[in-house]
Every structure is written in C-alpha cells, then in structure tokens.
Amino acid sequence: MSISVSASSSNDTNQGHIFLVEDDESLASLVKDYFQRQGFTVSVEGHGDLAVDRILAAEPDLVILDIMLPGKNGLDICRELRLRIETPIVMLTARTDDIDQIVGLEVGADDYICKPVQPRLLLAKVNALLRRSHQTQQSNLAEQNASQVILGRLHINTAKQEVHLDEELIDLTTNEITLLFQLATHADQVLSRDDLLNNLRGFGYDGLDRTVDMLVSRLRKKLGDDSGKPQKIKTVWKKGYLMVSDAWS
Numbered sequence: 011m012s013i014s015v016s017a018s019s020s021n022d023t024n025q026g027h028i029f030l031v032e033d034d035e036s037l038a039s040l041v042k043d044y045f046q047r048q049g050f051t052v053s054v055e056g057h058g059d060l061a062v063d064r065i066l067a068a069e070p071d072l073v074i075l076d077i078m079l080p081g082k083n084g085l086d087i088c089r090e091l092r093l094r095i096e097t098p099i100v101m102l103t104a105r106t107d108d109i110d111q112i113v114g115l116e117v118g119a120d121d122y123i124c125k126p127v128q129p130r131l132l133l134a135k136v137n138a139l140l141r142r143s144h145q146t147q148q149s150n151l152a153e154q155n156a157s158q159v160i161l162g163r164l165h166i167n168t169a170k171q172e173v174h175l176d177e178e179l180i181d182l183t184t185n186e187i188t189l190l191f192q193l194a195t196h197a198d199q200v201l202s203r204d205d206l207l208n209n210l211r212g213f214g215y216d217g218l219d220r221t222v223d224m225l226v227s228r229l230r231k232k233l234g235d236d237s238g239k240p241q242k243i244k245t246v247w248k249k250g251y252l253m254v255s256d257a258w259s
Contacts, residue, residue, distance in 0.1 A: 025049040026071035026140055031061045031087065032102065033079050037127060041074070044129040045136075058082035062090050065097075071143070072136055075119070076102040077110055085110075085117055092118030098139040102127065159194045162258035164233075166191050180232055185210060189225045193243060193253035202250035226251055 028045055032038040033056040042052045053068055055061050059081035065073055073091065077084035088099055101122040103110040111122045121135050157169035165174040168191050173180045182190065192209050193201060206222045226243055229235070235242040242257040 024051055027051045027053070027068065028072050028074060028136065029065050029068055029070035030054045030074045031058070031065075031079065031084065032056060032074070032076045033058075034076075037125075041127065041129065041132070045133070048133060056080075058084070058087060061087050065091060066094060070097060072098045072100065072140055074100045074102065074132070074136070077114065078104060085113055088114065088119050089117040098143050100132070100135055100139065159191060161194055161197060161253075161255050164194070164258040166194055175233060182229075182232060185221075186225055186229055186232075189222070190229055193251060197253045197255040200246045200249050200252045205250065222251075 025048060028050050030038060030041055030052060032041065032054065035056070038054050038056065042054055045052050053064070053070065055064050056079075058079035061075075061079070061082065075084045075088055079087075084101060088101065091097070091099065098120045099118065101110070101114040101119040102125060103114065103122055104125045114122050120139055123132055123135060158165070158167045160166075163176045165172075166187065167173075168187060171184065171187055173182050173187055173190065188210055189206060192206060203222045210221065210225075226245075227237065230237050230240055230243055233242060242254055244252045244254060246252050
C-alpha cells in the first residue's frame with residue numbers, strides 16, 4: 011500500500027525537505043510528525059516502485075530510505091538514485107548485523123540507522139549530513155566562482171577552458187585563456203609583465219621574454235580590439251597592461 015503525504019512544518023523556519031520511503035505506516039507517521047516538529051517539510055512514499063520517480067520530482071534535501079519495501083527494495087532504489095543525484099541518503103535497516111549496512115554504503119548511502127528507529131538519533135544523523143552537504147555545495151560554488159569571471163559581454167570559464175564574447179565561443183589557447191583570466195580578475199588594475207609572466211610560467215620577466223606581448227597581441231586580434239589604438243586591453247607605458255572593464259559592456 012502506498013502512502014503519499016506532503017506536509018509543511020508548523021515552525022516558522024523550514025529546516026529542509028526530507029523524503030521518507032517507508033512502508034510501515036505507524037513508523038512513517040512517527041518519523042514524519044517528529045521531523046515536522048523540528049521544522050522540516052516531509053514527504054512520504056510507502057511503495058518501492060514509486061519511490062525513484064517521486065524523489066526525483068520532489069528534489070528533497072535528504073532521503074531516508076528503508077531497505078525492505080514492497081516492490082523495489084531500498085538498495086536498488088539507492089543504486090538508481092546515485093546514478094541521477096547526489097542527495098544525501100540515510101538507509102533504515104531492520105538487521106543488526108553488518109550486511110545491509112555494508113551493502114547500503116557500497117551502493118551509495120551516506121549513513122544508516124538500525125530499527126527500531128530512535129528519532130533523536132535519526133535527527134542527529136540527518137542534521138550532520140545536511141551540514142556536510144551544505145558545506146560541499148558552498149565549496150563547489152566557491153570553486154566554480156573562482157574559475158569564472160564576467161565582464162559585460164565577455165565570459166571566461168577556466169574550468170571549462172572556454173571564453174565567450176557576445177555568447178560566441180572564441181578559440182583561444184590555454185595560455186591565452188590564462189592571461190585573459192588574470193587580466194579580467196584584476197580589471198582596471200595595471201599588471202606588469204613580471205606579474206603576468208610569473209602567473210603563466212612561474213618565474214618573472216627578464217626584460218627579454220616577449221611571451222606576454224605576443225599573447226596580448228593575439229588576444230586583441232581574437233577579441234576585436236584595435237591593435238593600433240587598443241581600448242579593451244591597454245598598454246600602460248613602462249608599467250604593463252590594463253584590462254578596461256567598461257570596454258566590454
């Protein structure tokens with residue numbers, strides 16, 4: 011028998027959306043009520059064959075997944091989910107030996123808890139996983155932001171090694187992208203040849219190396235800057251180069 015419930019917390023602050031897959035109606039009700047009192051939104055499904063589609067549609071913050079279910083079992087559900095999403099998963103097992111726990115972790119579960127369920131212990135595990143998930147998301151976002159810069163019509167993504175100008179992909183070499191990214195992240199600041207070359211090669215300018223000048227020349231050509239009177243990447247006499255932020259708007 012399928013149980014399909016979606017309920018919001020009565021608390022003012024929503025702590026997150028938990029999706030519980032459990033066919034024991036009394037246990038499902040207990041867990042749902044307890045988590046709602048803690049400020050969570052809770053959705054419940056009692057049939058294994060319906061769980062994957064409902065979870066993917068709901069996009070919860072965390073899944074609590076029983077192993078023994080009518081239809082598809084929890085291990086198969088976990089395995090399928092892991093191919094599609096990285097949402098934290100806590101497995102519920104009625105067995106006290108290590109078999110279900112080991113297999114559950116092997117197919118992608120993040121943690122497990124043995125029945126009978128102790129709500130406070132389950133809550134502690136859920137909160138710990140949500141904190142870890144949030145930290146990972148923040149770290150990934152920071153890493154993503156650190157690899158991208160946008161100046162008006164110019165979009166640079168060093169992680170993907172792509173540069174777009176007016177949404178058109180510009181064919182640049184790795185060194186050209188690296189130099190352009192450094193100039194863009196220090197827009198409206200003069201960067202010396204020593205600064206630029208040290209970032210490219212790991213050592214400074216010796217007064218003879220023309221690498222930076224050649225790369226800037228090629229960038230101007232590919233990005234539509236006037237080499238005779240550049241307005242986007244300017245040469246600052248005896249000091250270096252300057253990326254003009256307003257020139258890309």
